[in-house]
Amino acid sequence: GENVEQHPSTLSVQEGDSAVIKCTYSDSASNYFPWYKQELGKRPQLIIDIRSNVGEKKDQRIAVTLNKTAKHFSLHITETQPEDSAVYFCAASIEGGGSYIPTFGRGTSLIVHP
C-alpha cells in the first residue's frame, strides 16, 4: 500500500519568513495530493491540492509543487503570519479508482513567531 513520509515534524519560523514542508510517497499510481491545515482544537480543512497532470499550483501565499519522477511534493508558504501557525498534513491518493482512501503524512507543526 501507499506510504507517505512528511518532514519536518516541527517547523519554527519568524513572521515574514518562508516555510517549506516536504512529503514523499511510494505508490507511483497516486495522482491526487491534498494538503490539510488543522489549527489548534479545530478540524482539518483543505487548503490546497494538486493533481499529477501539473507540476505547481499557487493560491496567494501558498503553493504546492509536485515531482512525479522523484515521488515527492512540497507545500510552500511565503510571508508567514502568526495565523499560519497550525499542523499541516499532506496526503497521497488515487482518484478515479472507485475507492478513495487518502494516505496521510504524520503532520508538521508550524509555529510562526511574531
Next chain:
Amino acid sequence: GAGVSQSPSNKVTEKGKDVELRCDPISGHTALYWYRQSLGQGLEFLIYFQGNSAPDKSGLPSDRFSAERTGGSVSTLTIQRTQQEDSAVYLCASSQDSGLSSYEQYFGPGTRLTVT
C-alpha cells in the same frame, strides 16, 4: 450549508464500557470516513463507507471497533470494552462522489473520548 456534525463532542467513560459515537455527514455526500487522532499525532484511518458498497474496514485496530452507516447517511462508530489506549479524538469526514472537487474531505469537529 450545514457541515459535518459529530456527537457527543466529549465523552468520558470507564474502562470496559461500550461507547457509541455519531457522525452526520454533509447531505448528498456518498463517502464517509472515520479517523482517530491521538494527542499530537496524525490521522489514523479507521473505516471508509462509499455508497452501497461494502465498507473498507482495513484500519480498524481490533474487533472491539465496529461502524455502521444507515441509509447512506448517519454513521455510528462503536467501541466495545473500551481501554485506556482508546482515548483519542475521533474524527469523521465526508466527501461527495462527483464533480471536480469530489475528493475534498470535510471533517467534523470530532469527539474527544477519554477512558478512565
